[in-house]
Amino acid sequence: MQKKTRMFATAAGVLALVAIGVWTYTRPAHVKVSAPVAVPVRVVNVVQEDVPRFVTGIGSVLSLQSVTIRPQVDGILTKLLVKEGQQVKAGDLLATLDDRSIRAALEQAKAQLAQSQAQLDVAQLDLKRYKLLSVDNGISKQQYDQQQALVNQLKATAAGNQASINASQVQLSYTQVRSPVTGRVGIRNVDQGNFLRVTDTLGLFSVTQIDPVSVSFALPQQMLPTLQGLIAAPSPAPVQAYLGEGATGTLLGEGTLTLIDNQVVAATGTIRAKAEFANPAEKLWPGQLVTVKIQTAIDRNALNVPPQVVQRGAEHHYVYRVKGDSVEIVPVKVLYQDSDRVLISGVNANDVLVSDGQSRLKAGSRIEVVKTPTDDALADAAGQAK
Known part of the structure; x- marks a missing residue:
């Protein structure tokens, strides 16, 4: 009996050891809670400055004077x-x-004038004699009147000859182009x-004529009040002409806005305007197509950021502002934008905003600021200056 009891005890112990071993090898591993991974981003500072506004259009260069000879x-x-x-x-x-035939006609007209002038001189002398004789009734009144008519006729003939000379001289001048x-x-x-x-x-x-030249261009009719304001301004509105698209093209010249057309083109809904350019280097060529860029206004003390900083949400625009080692979402209002900049309100000057890496961010995300090669180059330059 005691022997059976010991056997059962031994078997129970073995089973307990087996159970403990199985639990030890099959229990879940302890999971360590790690800190959130920082998202790499690039950042920029909000710049407060005076920012000019521009409007662009396609224009063609026109000569102020072009003559076919x-x-x-x-x-x-x-x-x-x-x-x-x-x-x-x-x-x-x-x-x-070749002016030989015209010169011959001119000499002939001069000879005819000399002949008519000689006849007129004789007729005028006779007229004076007839006038003296008519006082004493030495000649009839009829003879005197006939002599007066002859003098008038010869004067007209001489005037006609002079007109022929003038005409020949004009024709002669045409032989010199x-x-x-x-x-x-x-x-x-x-x-x-x-x-x-x-x-x-x-x-x-x-x-x-190539210097100066003008550029004719068309803008949407909605720009008419702005253009009228620029024309009425005390100082002419600056205009730039580029070969290519805007700031990415080659600057060909800088001029001023001079004219708005007197009607809107109904078919296209555009208004035509002109700008005049000094062109001493002759970079602008008549007939050339250019991109025109007009400064329409200047925003004073505007908050300026690159276009990629501003994100568009379902209801509003927003930016990611750096707060310590994390970010927060700040709604902003876009006041003006073009291909180079966006003017916003809702942030402060010198705020640090995320410019790259927004796709992995949300409110409160931890970030790691990644320096750009430009930043490193500026830092090295500052160190060398010191």
């Missing part, structure tokens, strides 16, 4: 005195035409030795 008399082109692409001034001699404007000579259409006619529409070449 055409002959005003028929004749052979005897000389071309300028080259293609040459700069000329108003009044410069560009070309000459002078530039009516200051500008650049275009591509030549005819060569020396060609016979030119007044009816030729192509002309010799063109002379186009």
Whole structure:
């Protein structure tokens, strides 16, 4: 009996040990609670400054004066005195035409005038004699009146001869082709030795003014009150012309707003305007398409941040503001934005806002500020300066 009791006790002990071993190997591992992982972000400071507002549009460069040089008399082109692409001034001699026939007509008109003048001188002397004789009734009144009529006739003939001379001189002046404007000579259409006619529409070449030039552009009709205010302002509104799109393009020139068209283009809902540019370097070329950028206003003491800082929510815009080692959500109001900046209200100057990494953030998230290569370069430069 005692032997059986010991066997049961031994078996129970073995079973207890087995149970303890199984529980030891199968129990859940102890889970350690770790701290939240910090989200890497980049940050910027809110800058308070005076910020200009701009509006952009597409425009085309126009010459203030562009003239096609055409002959005003028929004749052979005897000389071309300028080259293609040459700069000329108003009044410069560009070309000459054969003037021999016109000079001959001028000399003939001068000879006729001399003949008429000689006849007039004789008739006037006779008229004086007739006048003295008529006092004593030496001649009849009829003879005197006829002599007076002859003098008047010869005066008219002399005046006609002088008019012919003037006309020939005008025709002679047309044989010297002078530039009516200051500008650049275009591509030549005819060569020396060609016979030119007044009816030729192509002309010799063109002379186009390039400095200064104007730029014509169109803006939405909603901009009309703004443009009217700029035109009425005491100082002209600055305008910039770029080759390409805005600040990413090449600046070609800076000018001022000069004109608004007198009607809105109903088909497109736009208003046309013009700006004038000094163009001494000739970067603006007539016919060229450019992007026009107009300064419409200046926001004083505006809070300025990059566009990527502002996030759009279901009901409002917001930003992530750094608070210690975490962030908080701050609703903001967008006052103005373009491709380079956003002006907002709802934050303070020099607040630190998240500019990159917002997709992993929520209110209260822990953050780790990552420096950009630019920040490191600025820090190194500051260290070297010290």
